Amino acid sequence: METKENLKILRIFISSTDKFKFRPLYEVIVYAAKRYKLAGATVFQGMMGYGGDSPVYVRSSWEIIERRPLIIEIIDEETKLNEFMGILKTYFEKSKNECIVTMEDVKVVYYKIK
Numbered sequence: 001m002e003t004k005e006n007l008k009i010l011r012i013f014i015s016s017t018d019k020f021k022f023r024p025l026y027e028v029i030v031y032a033a034k035r036y037k038l039a040g041a042t043v044f045q046g047m048m049g050y051g052g053d054s055p056v057y058v059r060s061s062w063e064i065i066e067r068r069p070l071i072i073e074i075i076d077e078e079t080k081l082n083e084f085m086g087i088l089k090t091y092f093e094k095s096k097n098e099c100i101v102t103m104e105d106v107k108v109v110y111y112k113i114k
Contacts, residue, residue, distance in 0.1 A: 006077075006078075006105075007039075007075055007076065007105075007106050007107070007108055008075070008076070008077070008078045008081050008103050008104065008105060008106060009073055009074070009075050009103070009104050009105075009106040010073070010074040010075075010076075010081045010084070010085065010101065010102075011071060011072070011073055011102045011103070011104070012029060012071065012072040012073075012074075012088070012099060012100075012101050013069065013070070013071055013099060013100040013101070013102075014026060014069075014070050014072070014097060014098075014099045015067055015068070015069060015070065015097065015098075016066070016067055016068040016069075016070050017067045018095065018097040018099075019095070019097075020091050020094070020095050025091070025095065025097065026043050026072055028091060029041070029088065029091070030043060030072065032084075032087060032091075033074050033084065036080070036083075036084055036087070038074055038075075038076045038080060038081070038084060039074075039075050039076040039111075040074070040075050040076075041072060041073065041074045042072070042073050043070055043072050044070065044071045044072075045068050045069075045070055046068055046069035046070065046071065047068075049068075049069030050069075075106055075108070078103075081103060085101065085103075088101070
């Protein structure tokens with residue numbers, strides 16, 4: 001990908017415990033982004049957060065499974081991200097998990113690969 005000004009960032013807000021066919025949803029999304037040759041994806045783990053109908057999630061020392069808010073960011077051209085969003089919608093519709101997806105403009109000022 002060349003350095004471009006007209007790119008978008010797709011931001012996906014999910015939980016660390018969300019699954020798709022017994023696999024972590026964040027892994028499914030990142031591997032799918034790689035398969036569809038999107039420029040890059042990163043998963044960030046939050047310390048605290050909440051969703052529309054969920055309680056506030058914060059680290060508890062007594063929890064067996066640590067539930068954390070996650071944000072997946074994927075950068076590429078808008079047309080590629082819109083096509084990928086069609087694939088993601090099938091994942092979200094088949095799962096019972098909550099999610100929020102946003103898309104914003106991003107200006108890539110430097111991009112170096114091998």
